[in-house]
Amino acid sequence: MAYVPEQLVEVVTRVKQGQTPSSTVREFISWFWGSKRRGSFIVSVIRDSLGEVKLRTSPDFDATYLDGIITFAPADTSAVAEVQGSGSMAVGSGEAVATVDIAAEAQRVDPSYRVARLKSARNTPTAVGPDTTIAEAITLMMKQDFSQLPVISGGRTVKGVITWKSLGKRLAMGKKCKAARDAMEPVHVIDLETSLFEAVGLIAKHDCVLVKDESNRVCGIMTSYDVGETFAELGEPFLLLGEIENLVRDLMEGRFTQQELEKGRDPLDGDRPISKVSDLNFGGYVRILQDPASWMKIGTNLDRGTFITFLEHVREIRNDTMHFDPDGIDVDDLRELREFSELLKQVKQIGASSA
Secondary structure, eight states, rough: OOOHHHHHHHHHHHHHHTOEEEEEEEHHHHTTOOSOOOHHHHHHHHHHEEEEEEEEEESOOSOOTTSSSEEEEEESSSOOOOOTTTTOOOOOOOHHHHHHHHHHTTTTOOSSGGGSSSGGSSSOOOOOOOSSBHHHHHHHHHHOOOSEEEETTTTEEEEEEEHHHHHHHHTTTTTOOOGGGOOOOEEEEEEEEEEEHHHHHHHHHHSEEEETTTOEEEEEEHHHHHHHHHHHHHHHHHHHHHHHHHHHHHHHHHHSOOHHTTTTTTTTSSSSOSSSSGGOOOHHHHHHSHHHHHHTTEEEEEOOHHHHHHHHHHHHHHHHHEEEEEOOHHHHHHHHHHHHHHHHHHHHHHHHHHO
């Protein structure tokens, strides 16, 4: 029997009453032991839980922005499962169980990363109509520091986009631009199901793309700035982890014999030779440095227990971060990486200046 949190039990009750309850994805996944990210384990648990109670989310909770709104509804035309108290539920006949399994399977999504999971794809852009004066369009672009301004009619019909480039080219050729239609150029439009990596290629080629939702309305605009910001956020943890590992290796380098380094071997690592610090993983650093005699060889007055706690936490963050996810890592984990990296830099700097 799948785990069903109390909050979801309440949602089932409201759906049975004909309501359409909603929440953000972030709030929804927090119902499952306070989770903050959509890792593979949590996603699997949530799908099983939704299958148990015969519910689905719209849009799919794993295919939209972390702070996006999702609504709960029956997974099929049959009644919502009867829920017993304290997070459990009663499964009906074998036929009903089969229906739950089919509904849960139907909710499974393509594992590719979609633009729907990015904030910019769910942030309705400022737009103007074709007859908007150029003066008004320029004023909006300058006030909000936009490089692009979509030209949309009726909320759904995309006419084009005004950019500083499109304006500059026309002015350079002596063309008088009175309305937005006089300075707009074609714009590429994608939907929320477009692959994130396909979108990056299109943005590199066209400078920006517009995103349409399920109702064919423009729900977002993705620009080169958005792509850069997104990948900077996703890339910083990897860079910090690499920096921390290099600094830890530097701290340990030349201080231990091969026999001592062997003590850091992962029990599951087989017979792989360990001859230098770089042959160790984060767990190996912890296994060596948590030994008081080994810690003394580092030559620092830092508290060993506190340092090992930090290092162990970094190891856990690293294991989680290695699974690329557009949700990024938790803000507290990112702060921890920054702070520990800074600590190691200070240790290196003070040690070098004291030499």
